[in-house]
Amino acid sequence: MISSEKNKLSVLYSEEEIQARITVLANKINFDYKDSASPIVLISVLKGALIFTADLIRKINLPLQLEFVKISSYGSQKISSGKIETPLLNLPPLNNKEVLIVEDIIDSGRTIHFLENYIKDQFSPKSLKVATLLSKSVRREVQINPDYVGFEVDDHFLVGYGLDYDEDYRHLPYLAICN
Numbered sequence: 006m007i008s009s010e011k012n013k014l015s016v017l018y019s020e021e022e023i024q025a026r027i028t029v030l031a032n033k034i035n036f037d038y039k040d041s042a043s044p045i046v047l048i049s050v051l052k053g054a055l056i057f058t059a060d061l062i063r064k065i066n067l068p069l070q071l072e073f074v075k076i077s078s079y080g081s082q083k084i085s086s087g088k089i090e091t092p093l094l095n096l097p098p099l100n101n102k103e104v105l106i107v108e109d110i111i112d113s114g115r116t117i118h119f120l121e122n123y124i125k126d127q128f129s130p131k132s133l134k135v136a137t138l139l140s141k142s143v144r145r146e147v148q149i150n151p152d153y154v155g156f157e158v159d160d161h162f163l164v165g166y167g168l169d170y171d172e173d174y175r176h177l178p179y180l181a182i183c184n
């Protein structure tokens with residue numbers, strides 16, 4: 006148990022466990038896209054997916070183009086506000102591209118639902134898949150079936166490895182339950 010002034014943290018997945026799981030996901034992506042005619046266009050959802058993205062892409066051995074969007078639905082509370090904000094949503098043309106969205110965690114599913122619909126409205130990608138490090142399926146409000154999932158997690162609020170509570174803890178190299 007690690008205590009800070011505000012919160013108690015219990016480690017859920019260590020740095021080693023996260024890296025091992027990302028290697029498995031990357032191998033699967035390498036296999037699934039090996040015959041693609043064009044580079045994977047990987048769209049990372051800031052800020053939370055930053056660290057997962059950095060580790061995942063270095064294990065992908067195929068041509069890849071990296072894009073970022075910044076989307077949030079959380080605010081400063083542990084419960085999603087439900088309101089999607091898009092401070093950064095500039096994407097290059099994605100027509101006929103192999104698009105892979107990379108997210109830190111899928112909770113209600115609203116963020117990914119929004120982004121998938123946005124991409125489908127604006128473009129006609131050749132494929133559109135979702136990779137998420139974490140999935141809290143028990144909290145789903147809109148149906149999202151991610152193609153690559155690192156860990157299926159229970160209904161805990163998690164921090165570390167990119168995930169924040171009120172902008173804190175993103176830099177922790179492990180994932181922890183925040184109480």
Ligand code: IMP
Binds near residue numbers: 110163
């Ligand atoms: P959704 O739109 O409800 O699926 O929420 C997805 C976004 O909420 C993620 O991209 C995270 O930024 C944030 N989020 C959801 N659950 C957690 C959590 O347990 N810890 C930190 N952020 C979370």
Ligand code: MG
Binds near residue numbers: 050110
């Ligand atoms: Mg996020």
